[in-house]
Amino acid sequence: MASIDTDLLHFGDDRSQDRGAINTPVYRASLFSFKTYQDFLAARLEGTNSFVYSRVSNPTRATLEAKIAHLERADHAIAFSSGMAAISTSLISLLKHGDHLLVAMCCYGPTRQVCDTLLKNMGVEVEYFDSDESPDLSHRIKSNTRVIYLESPGTLTFQIQDLRAVARLARENNIYTIIDNTWATPIYQQPITLGIDVVVHTGTKYFGGHSDVVAGLLACNSELYRRIQPFAEVLGAALSPDDAYLLTRGLRTLGVRLAQQSKNALKLAQWLKSRPEVRFVYHPDMPDFPSYDLAHSQMRGSSGLFAFSLHQPAPLEAQYALVNALNYFSIGVSWGGYESLILPVGESYRDVPVVRKSMGIEDEMYRVSVGLEDIDDLIEDMEKGFAARAEALSSHEVSLTGVDL
Template structure:
């Protein structure tokens, strides 16, 4: 058996393109949108996801997630929507985890009814809740773990086993964990999805997505993808391949910082609750330990009642109040106003997302500097109350 390369070796070398002309150390960039069709082994076309840079990056993505093949999309939502529609049609049904990224929930509630596709949301993230929702026409089971923004953890292996038992395709949004911390294919999941905008890009300057699976499952996704047209420009593909070289190093630093800051916030008298699977107080801590290699760079928290979360974010000097997540810089936002703003207030409440919840994407800065910033902002909020 061929020895599997280590994480940072995969990040640096898998899928790289050889510069045969100049022997450069990095993959050359092929910007052409028009390729020969006579006398060539493969007819290349950007919308068919097979330009040289797309193919090279897909190999790296597949290696990172221990999958057979991958496809690169223009956004995480393009990866999610295309993959879902590749396996369901009118009259089919999908079981979804109850705690999902707001954009995914909006896709389901806004679009599925138009196509005659049924769906159910689980009551909670426990495996039994998923099995309860399976119907005769169910085709796909979809999970997200850790979830956005409350960091609930779902048992990946159990969901994969339930899916196989019922002959269903299992899908996971693995964005929050990243391939560094979690590899769902190793636990039996069929299709792994990422918003590559986040940890894979890591510098807040790339919009992309990816799906990783077996060759057979990827072919089904490709057949839908070429019609939906969610491909990515080769310049951004090249940028993403470059960014992935430091993925392991960045995420390791973010893991370490997030754990330290979660522990710090948990002991702050003006913080009511902290959501982070790396804390022993987290209800899913033991499950997270069993399926994650690190606990990630994302956490959420709530201030004590009476403290203004908006004012708190305004008083931060180092941590940015900003959309999106997983960049090298630390950012915060209010999910009710951003990532989950598309959900109705009652839907957010049902997921446990209150208006005072703050989501914290921890970067690679020195943790002492981040702690100092949190302390001074908390003090400022106390003064103003």
């Protein structure tokens, strides 16, 4: 088998088609036509192996799906119009009324929303667990437990679940496992090789890599594909050929982008750790990270998204001053693009204290997505942010003194 970097470039490209075009073209066709009715019937019998109607299958999307399946060491992949479409389709396909679902508490907020609304309305019993419980979840398993949903690392405080242990327990109890593998990407973590059944991604992050596409992916074995694909087809959130093209293009440079972003993120994390204001750096590759050993036992590297908290939380206006002073870190949601981003996340889950506590969210905390800029420029930028925070803090103290007087 070729190395993953070579596969990112070449796997799944059939250059004997399309007059030798080096990239699979954008097949902007809602349907495919046939010379004879017999050919049409034969194509329909082949299902997703042939092209009849683009909600079901499309050549541009098929190239992307072949690449993702291979990278995730799965038999099949399905490309969706968003990460949430991949996540909700996987859950809806594998759960029914009366089933019990276990979900990692650190999952992405809208995933939690799907569980607490859509799935509960369907009659699914939803229960959350802390990542620390993942080495032995047996006390949570019931006779009707059908799915365990993981997100490792989580994307706020980067909690890690023990994938091998969860997969082993699930298999012993005929339970399906699903993981959101967006943070690590298959370059750093291949959950199917650790026994997990279904991998989901938002392709909006590192796969696309240029903050210009919203997409989702799902990868699994043939048995589960036969269960999930018909739901994907009728729920209808298929990725458009144009966006499938962008994702395939993004994948070709995923290896070099991630290597640079990973290096930049670690350097920034180390610099932050040396700052007196910083209390903790939440980065799975820092030796004092609580699940460092577990992370290293199941991942080959770390991507560019991490968080840090500060001693003595500053009032919100000083926190805003820090992020407002930055030139290269834009303020915005999402992550995984070429550009650096920052968000103050200390106010997250104030309304759901059990999640806030489980995720260890602190009052002054920032999440950064480190991009491809020169790391010295990023550090200099962050220095400006700390200076602006200090200035805002001192003027806040002056104004408080004024109030006291």
